[in-house]
Amino acid sequence: MSTEPPLSAGIDPNRPSAARIYDSFLGGTHNFAADRAVAQRALELVPELPKIMRANRAFLRRAVRFAADAGIRQFLDLGSGIPTEGNVHEVAADILPDARVVYVDLEPTAVLHARDILAGVPRTVAVRGDLQHPSAILDDPQLREILDFDEPICVLMIAVLHFVPSSPALTAALRRYRDQVAPGSYLVVSHATGSAHPDALARIAELYNRTGTPLVLRDTDGLAAVFDGWDLLDPGIVYGPRWHPDPADPEVDDPAAYITLAGVAVKS
């Protein structure tokens, strides 16, 4: 019998959580007053945040389609959040009905909701884990049942690394993911950057830091370090809306205003 405490034991409604603040921005219902208070304050600083976060989800969908079009059938979504519409498994399954998806998040709320949504969906699982501790994630028996490390995997780190300060542990973790996956695997990353609204972003970072959820802004060089050992695919690291926009999407005048850098790379 498992001696692990139930996931629900790790939920503290009085402590704002990155997953639930994000859910609140996206108009979801899986959040508490403490999360909404942080979201509200952040909105006062940058009122376009919901639009920015929807654009981030749109990048996720384009990148998953891109990987599935390239024939990648397996997805490891690190920092997957509270699942909202257009999840990785839904997008991938449109192209590859037998796609396999593992969702990983640090937050018990996110994992619990993911498990609800995935109940009865074959070839998917949600596990709790900190991406800075890759061994615990990669050796998880449930993950091992879904993912085959001899075949390419698309590793996603979408809007998560800005909650993870740079450290030797992060560098080692990123290297471990790269070493673990087979050649032909993809790494998909999006990340907040302060370039367009440096003052407002610095204040939002301060706000998150005070709530115990760090927010680390990185620039293009900082993000390039995340892709170390991978080969960036065209067009490299760009503002999110500029990464393979859908031809049907309206032209975005000021992509830097979306304060998100994005890129996709392959392991050779």
Ligand SMILES: C[S@@+](CC[C@H](N)C(=O)[O-])C[C@H]1O[C@@H](n2cnc3c(N)ncnc32)[C@H](O)[C@@H]1O
């Ligand atoms: C802004 S949400 C992004 C969710 C989703 N990837 C997306 O882009 O829609 C960030 C998520 O990362 C999770 N997270 C933060 N630090 C993490 C870590 N060290 N390991 C795993 N997940 C983490 C948070 O709990 C949250 O659910």
